[in-house]
Amino acid sequence: GHSRERLEVFPVDFANLPTLAPVVKQLEPESLGLVVLNAGLMTRVARPTDQGLESMFGVNYLATFAFMRQLLGARRLLPSAQTRVVVVSSEAHRSAAALEIERLGAWVDFGAFTGMRQYAHSKLLLCTFAAELARLLNPEAVSVWALCPGPVNSRIAREAPRLVRPALDLVMRLGFRSPSDAARPVVALGTAPEFAGETGRYFHVEECKPMSELAEDPATGRALWQATEELLAKLGHPVPPIDPLYLRS
Numbered sequence: 001g002h003s004r005e006r007l008e009v010f011p012v013d014f015a016n017l018p019t020l021a022p023v024v025k026q027l028e029p030e031s032l033g034l035v036v037l038n039a040g041l042m043t044r045v046a047r048p049t050d051q052g053l054e055s056m057f058g059v060n061y062l063a064t065f066a067f068m069r070q071l072l073g074a075r076r077l078l079p080s081a082q083t084r085v086v087v088v089s090s091e092a093h094r095s096a097a098a099l100e101i102e103r104l105g106a107w108v109d110f111g112a113f114t115g116m117r118q119y120a121h122s123k124l125l126l127c128t129f130a131a132e133l134a135r136l137l138n139p140e141a142v143s144v145w146a147l148c149p150g151p152v153n154s155r156i157a158r159e160a161p162r163l164v165r166p167a168l169d170l171v172m173r174l175g176f177r178s179p180s181d182a183a184r185p186v187v188a189l190g191t192a193p194e195f196a197g198e199t200g201r202y203f204h205v206e207e208c209k210p211m212s213e214l215a216e217d218p219a220t221g222r223a224l225w226q227a228t229e230e231l232l233a234k235l236g237h238p239v240p241p242i243d244p245l246y247l248r249s
Helices: 017-026 055-073 091-095 115-136 165-175 179-191 218-234
Strands: 034-037 084-088 143-148 201-204
Touching: 017 055, 034 055, 034 179, 055 115, 055 218, 084 115, 084 179, 091 115, 115 143, 115 218, 143 179
Parallel strands: 034 084, 084 143, 143 201
Antiparallel strands: none
């Protein structure tokens, strides 16, 4: 949260679902005008979260869904045509296979050279969630945007195999955008007044384009939404209903 006087930091661990609710409780009602959902990782091998889920699924998608639902259920967003949710995803979602909703949350094992498949899967889940959220929310109260910031010289590949890490570090340093450069389209989507009242758009860096057909399919979006709610309830972390203030009539 922020004001003109101070910046407040609330630690949260997206690999541990119980840490989400205490952060939401600390926020003031109707205080958020912008939510950037940027938590993400890429692991070298399959690794469990505190709830025993594969980490890329648990962090990149499930905790993001749970956190956003808790914010909306607790009425923490300011209802306004200028209020926005920006979901930071990836063009990798286009390479993912169709979602198997009935296997949502199932453990997936992978090694150092096959993890990209699971990363792409987590980003398809994220894009599908963003598209469904945009269909549900009234853009005069909250608009939803998604984007891929392009290749960024971040620490997301810090668990790459040791043999390829020097070459990967060099490629990222020379060919990838700096985090500050990559943040510019995120900030633009979150603050530009000309986007007020629009929703459901996807950007690759600064180019507006459709998400994959898989991500934009309404039937898949509804099924994923319901299955995710059921999974969170089964894990003992049910999410509240969205406050009607934010929903389309």
